[in-house]
Amino acid sequence: MRKRALLAVALLLLAFAAKGPWEHHLRAQRHARRLGAGESLSVELRARLGQNLAVALLSGFRGIVADFVWLGAHTAWEDQKWYKMREGIELAVLLQPHSISFWDIGAWHFAWNASYGESVNPKYPSDAYRLKVQRDWILAGKAFLERGILNNPESWDLKFKLGWIYYQKLNDPLGAVPWFQQAEADPEAPLYVGRMVGHMFVKGGRHDKAYAWWKRLWFEDHAKHPEQLWYKIAQWGREAEEKLRIPTSQRVFPPVQKKSKVPNSR
Amino acid sequence: MKTSTPRLGFSFGRLWTIGRNTMTEVIRQKFFYILLVFGLVVIASSRFFAQFSSVEQIKFIKDFSLAAMTVFGALIAMVGTAELLPLELENRTIYPILAKPVHRTEFLLGKFAGMAMLLLLTILLMSLIFEGLLLSTEHQLLASAAASASAPGAEVSAQEIADQILHQTRDPALLKAIFLIGIKALIVCAISLLISTFATSVIFNVISSVIIYICGHLEAGARQASLGDQSPIVRGLMLVVAFFVPDLSAFNLADAVVLGQHIPLRLVANTAAYGIFYAAIALALAILIFQEKEI
DSSP states (O other): OHHHHHHHHHHHHHHHHHHHHHHHHHHHHHHHTTSSTTOOOOHHHHHHHOHHHHHHHHTTOHHHHHHHHHHHHHHHHHTTOHHHHHHHHHHHHHHOTTOHHHHHHHHHIIIIIIHHHHHTOTTSSOHHHHHHHHHHHHHHHHHHHHHHHHHOTTOHHHHHHHHHHHHHTSOOHHHHHHHHHHHHTSTTSOHHHHHHHHHHHHHTTOHHHHHHHHHHHHTSOTTTOTTSOHHHHHHHHHHHHHHTTOOGGGOOSOOOOTTOOOOSOO | OOOOOOOOOOOHHHHHHHHHHHHHHHHHSHHHHHHHHHHHHHHHHTTOOTTSOHHHHHHHHHHHHHHHHHHHHHHHHHHHHHHHHHHHHHTTOHHHHHHSSOOHHHHHHHHHHHHHHHHHHHHHHHHHHHHHHHHHHHHHHHHHHHHHHTSTTOOSOHHHHHHHHHHHHSOTHHHHHHHHHHHHHHHHHHHHHHHHTTOSOHHHHHHHHHHHHHHHHSHHHHHHHHHSSSOHHHHHHHHHHHHHSOOGGGGOOHHHHHTTOOOOHHHHHHHHHHHHHHHHHHHHHHHHHHHHOOO
16 A cells, blocks of 8 residues: 555656646747746836735736736826826836737827927926927837837837827828838738828828829729728829829729729729 | 455546535535625726726726636635535534545545536636626727717728727637636646645635745746755755646736737647646645545
8 A cells, every 4th residue: 555655656746747847848838929938027127016016916917917007107197297107108018018008008198198298398498498308208209119119020000100100290201101011011900001101102292102002002902801991092092193193094093982983803 | 264345436426426516515605605796896897997098998808807817716716625625524524425435536536526617617607797898898999989980080990990999809819818717726726625635724725825826926936046046945945846836827828818919729728738737636646645644
């Protein structure tokens, strides 16, 4: 009986020993896919989080901890405490660097909310200074999104939002084009991303490129994307033809009308 | 002349009976209802994020609900299992059972099966509420998306916005996260059952389970520390932790699911197999100790 028990214990010890390589294999798999494995809790991070959140983080609730930090940043935004908000947002993306929404909304807070808030801050000595601080926040938003893209190169969303900053906040629609094009190249990107490329060419005064772009979209398979705003593309294409004085015989787009007839294929 | 009693075969029928009774028994305990209600309240409370953007709202709901499922799944596994054996001994109900032709192995596995069924039921219930919550949020967000897309000057169609919302709310990958939460709870249940075979009090069992649960999330760190340049005592201690404690951080794929990261089915299956393997080791050890235990 004792012999059997000893044998059983030995077998169990062997089983415990076997779990080590298995765990290592699983960790390597998660690490290869950047699924949060191997992210240790540094002393600095522990100090920034505080005792309770650090314990929660250690217990495997990284998402919840990041959400609480984000809620703090949200409150700081409501109170217009921009630097506190920035600290919270930076901490949230440190905890969850693959959270697209944190990068996206964080950049929006910097480039839109904080920049506007500072542009009307009565405490600053002059308008020139206010403009400078406003610009700094816009650039902070841009730099933040660039870091987000480095962490999440597969995200069309962040590239799109970076293009949006170029367009809306830096008044550089042609600077936005490469980002919108990169975003559009992702098969998961919604169709409006592609339309934004054309708009940026128009806003940047490059009607020739805009026309080429509208044609590219127009000659895509209409049946494949029934939800595409084809009549709008036709309208914008027609406008470009007018602008570029394209001879009638060479025009591609049908006359403007809502829900215009579309070709069945290329 | 040497006489021998006929060898009693292992019976799944007896195991099933014990399992069913165990489940009924635990359901009758009031703490189970309190935990369940608490779990439901936490999941429902995640609705109070209406002032956030749709992306944030959905992320918060998923994060909070999955975390609540993890916490309450683990709590039910710990507290429910910790009480099983001591209660049987205290009420002396174990004696008539073991006096019958019932294997101790069947008894213990039956207890585990009962708890496993209960956990399955609990997680299923919480999942249904979670899904209901997501669908109701989706409904609200779609309505507001349709309104904003129909605003003059909108260059994005309602369908395009709706697709983005649906992509987040109807994510089949959530099932992978919930499945792994269930496996993690099963491991906790097996550990608690193992401790209850030698522990003398329920409190000791629960506290030990909580410590192992936390250590389980630090197992990877312990393994690293056991190879580092710490003192021999610390390294030895870390080695023991890494050797015996399961790597529970392997089951934390819920965050990745919420963030929309792709998790291959193969990894989920491999992680689940690891969890079942560990639970089997813990149960085998529990059976070994229980068979030697004087009752």
